[in-house]
Amino acid sequence: MSDIRIYVACLAAYNAGHLHGVWIDACGELEAIQEQVKQMLSSSPVEDAEEYAIHDYEGYGAYRLSEYDGLDTAHEVACFIEEHGSLGAEILNYTDGDFDDAKRLIEDNYHGCFESLADYAQDYTESTGSVPQHLEFYIDYEKMGRDFELSGDIFTIETAHNEVHIFSSY
Missing domain, CATH: 3.10.20.480 (Antirestriction protein ArdA, domain 1)
Incomplete structure (x- = not known):
């Protein structure tokens, strides 16, 4: 039950x-x-x-x-x-x-659960290898994560403290 x-x-x-x-x-x-x-x-x-x-x-x-x-x-x-x-x-x-939209978001647009937008930005940067390792210390991941969201590229859903679910908007 x-x-x-x-x-x-x-x-x-x-x-x-x-x-x-x-x-x-x-x-x-x-x-x-x-x-x-x-x-x-x-x-x-x-x-x-x-x-x-x-x-x-x-x-x-x-x-x-x-x-x-x-x-x-x-x-x-x-x-x-x-x-x-x-x-x-x-x-x-x-x-x-809308179940069709909900299923599509989970299946096609879901990037995972992170503690914060900054953690997502860092994970994204590290997984794409787009920044040379010696420059990683200069990146402000909090601002980068905020910019991802403000640009409309992603949206977030928080389900609990330190549980931020990231979805692409497209």
Whole structure:
């Protein structure tokens, strides 16, 4: 069972003044999620309950799930976050929930996680071998990293202290 869950509430019960719902593992099989919602609705204190809404969620990190998002979306987002961790949630925020863009950024534009932009600039310089070794001491990697970002060549997403994820903008 994952830590990514949704609370699905019965709208008929809610409108009648009752709190009736169930916490569901959002990373489970979609059919199992739908079955749990169906069982919750059938046990509603209000007869003939048919409608539900997602009233709460946990484990989605920075991503904000709407009560109007369907079970499919809640499940797809949960699985993406489970696969990519807090970075997945941040990427989905950055792309306004566009999974194709989020996947493209991670697969094609991701340069890794660094403690700072300066560390990225130093790694980039050393890996390209573009600066002779005897001149490396003269380089201000903090300014270089800042210039990378200000030029629009890269963008960053911070997921924690000393966790800067670097992506190329193109």
